[in-house]
Amino acid sequence: MTHIKTDRTSGGIAVLTLDHANSSTNLISPEWAVEFSDALDGLFADDAVKGIVITSAKDGFMAGADLDFMSRAFTTKEALEFSRSVSNAFRRLETGGKPVAAVLVGAALGGGFELALACHRRFFSDDPAVQFGLPEVNVGLLPGAGGTQRLQRLLGAEKALDLLLGGRSMTAAEAVELGIGETPAPGVTPLEAAFAWLASGPEPLQPWDRKGNMARHKLGLLDHSNAALFSMMTAKVAARTHHNYPAQPAILSAVFEGMQLHFDKALEVESKYFARLLSGDVAQNIVRTVFVNRRRAQNLAARPKGVAKMSFGKIGILGAGMMGAGIAYSAARAGSKVVLIDRNEDAANAGKEHVRGLLDKLVQRDRTSNEEAAAILDRILPTTDYTSLQGANLVVEAVFEDSAVKADVIKVAAAQLSAEAVFASNTSTLPITGLAENSTRPERFIGLHFFSPVERMPLVEMIIGKRTSQETIAHAMDFVGHLRKLPILVKDSRGFYTSRVFLSYVNEGVAMLDEGIPAALIENAARFAGMPTGPLAVTDEVSLDLPVMIAQQAKADLGENYREPCGYGVMTRMISEFDRHGRKYGAGFYEYGSGGKRLWPELASHFPSDSRYPSSQEIGERLLHVQALEAVRCVEEGVIEDPRDADLGSIFGIGFPTYTGGTLSYVDTVGIGKFVERCEALEKAVGERFKASDWLKQRAAEGLSFHG
């Protein structure tokens, strides 16, 4: 056996220990399922074995399915077979005629928790490391090894649905309270408690296998509480996911249908729903981007090889505003000493106070101790003195977005730094290659575009200037890894990657107003397509001045090659004619009152609606297409080299919907040929911004998808 060890004790109790040979956590794969079944065969055939303990040699019990395995394409049949193979093995475990106790250490998640639920009893200690849950919904799946059926039979449908749809983890204490398992008395280990229970000769029968456990008059909708529960839960799911995430309704149906069936049929129905999800686009897109490719990027897979790792005992940050303070917070939490510089003491101190506020919230939420928070805060030195930067391995500038201001601080700071130190600029718009010229070592200069609020947004767009060296990329990436953030690599060019895609969305949505599409429809269609915020609302958030300023800068820089963005006219009208600049001015596309915000009622008279406008689906599709097409152009122009980075940047930077797997996964899912056709139709209908390039058409002709 490779991943499973079995030991027989003198008391007739066998211990089955999960110990994955080539992973630090126990994972489920088809290979594992076969091995697990074989192990059971051996134990059930052995008359000397009176009871079985299942436990783990790792820090955790089991993490669930191997997502590398899950990330490949499945046919429905393959997916069904995989689900059945594991589900059947777990079913055999509980019906084999021998009592089985799970002794749970650390986390039992997904398939690991499903295995625990198939045991007759569960023992664990009241330890903070203990954590149970069924997070499958977060990957676009449902628990396909009995989880939806056993959990609802243990807890009732309502509590089970809360865990299944929420995908959240629970603590040992919560599990005990729910009746999922037990923590032994003080001085007794979970293993000892399991042995004692098995020694008492318990009946190896699950509650759901007892005769008469299903009262016919309580089945399904015959129990009125179920009717109300499923009606309400369905509405909540539909309202929250806008019909974009099939896992949620599949979970509802698996629970609803399964509750009316005897157990073996219920498992079969669950497997079918699982197979539908695993073989569908959404789960494959989410697993690929949100798990496999994110983990890959977080493990710095794109880091240039052969460069010694840099450490960050001391770093510097120029500019103690929201962004600077946010970066300081992240770096100090990661253990770095941070020199936080601003023009005057007050500004620098305010930055540190901002960090204190963030830490106070962590303490309030029990996420860290008072001592730890104080230690983090102590690592931040607010100052105006650039000589304090000496000895720092890396400096991030996050000063006002103005070339002259930035040039100034770059020159002053660079004078204090060693030749090896990395200089990073947190600009979101200014070309890195140009800024680098202010440094004496442009090869050590790079862009690190953080997102606001830094403490919550994981993405860092790394902007590679013309002269940025491979060593600098490697070291800057070390820094991103040090902060436990998610790096993507982007070549220096106007708008980089995420800003370009974001602006394409904003402009397209705003332009629709001029086409006579009602504002509410634009906003709803965007949200129903999966965007977190409608284009008008998000423009209000960043202020209408920002896209206008960016366009004017582009005009100044590009001259003849400048193309006016499609939303420009509406935005300048809003600003100059109606004096509505956005949220922080209290007036934009929305009006802001004490009761919340609502669309400015006069929009309808200044931008009158056409009586014939496209459907919500068409508008939503257009808003996703325009962003995906911009991402495609970034690949064509070499701004983005790795399509995986385009996906990650769109989801984690600007809220492109998760179900798509990101901008380029979206193109693949639509089908590159169909995508081009739709762009051509949109080009005819709304303008040349939808023009598909020859490069893209060629790709479509060859059927060349972005993710192979």
Place this chain on the structure above:
Amino acid sequence: MAEALIFDHVRTPRGKGRDDGALREIAAVQLTAQTLGNLAERNKLDTGLLDDVVLGCVQTTGEQGGNIARAAVLEAGYSQSVGGQQVHRFCASGLDAINIAAAQIGSDGADAVVAGGVESMSRIFLGADSGAWTSDPSVAYNTYFAPQGIGADLIATLDNYSREDIDAYALLSQKRAAHAWQSGYFSNSIAPVRDVLGEIILDTDEHMRPDVTAEQLAGLPAAFEALGNKGGFDGVALQKYPEVEAIRHVHTAGSSSGIVDGAAAMLIGNKSFAASAGLKARARIRSFASIGSEPTIMLTAPAAVAEKALRRAGMAVSDIDLFEINEAFASVVMRFTNALQLDMEKVNVNGGAIAMGHPLGATGAMIAGTVLDELERRDLHTALVTLCAGNGLGTATIIERI
């Protein structure tokens, strides 16, 4: 085709559908049996002449389940040769019972049928029968199910009816119903309900608030706001109506139909029945129709189904003297009236379910009878009766005095 003729109708008074409602102690089958008994008695009817009893009933579960029509036929002492069937088209069931009776007669499948309906909402709570539509997650999800109140408020939002407009209609319903009762317009068709001792337990509509004021109505809380916001149903409905920024919740308990108990029965037959029973027909059924419409907003079928019934009768809106549109919610009546460009003086002239209540399965038969009485009182000729119904259904019937 034989003509379906209307000879008579009766209804119970409507009791509050609550634990302290006057009819709470009367089972639905007894409400029905008393109504059937009253209809037979006042027409000195040999019930052996009847072919069938068709009864609308919506919460067909528990004591209202298992074909309550046949149980009521026997309980009422009708001839055992009379059939019995239960009809379910949600709120339009009582009117569909009439239409099914008309169809049986029109196709020469029957000579005489009693059609009507019953609902005891105090005994069988609203939603007791659930069903795939509202509660099977697959169906509810795929069809964007939202409860009726959300649809009512959505209509008000789409049509720009203010809270004041809605309350004003509710007040009108109360005043009209109060006036009609005071003037005795209903008295000929009310069959008082008796208890087990034979004593009258209710002889007037119990739900009405004849003295209600505009101020009192304005003070009522919006009834469907929590369901829409916290319950998520607004979010579901907006996915079907994405041009709406937010649903304005304007309906209250005061501008929605009342939850009540009641039963109704109408005697319908052909000419040969008229001769054999020695009865004179009061009206004929000119046409009827049913449709399905967009299910999420749910309540907008009446205008379309009314037009369909008019087409089938070869009539125009202007040919109709009086309209009865069930007052499920104020906005339903207002949209219907606007869509057909009707004079409000021809619509629900004696009030409706907002004032008097809506015993789900019975209402269609009740308002068909009410409007016949009113045609006679005013000496007018034609009326159109319609109801919106669950899941986007709608039914209409046109009657004409003889």
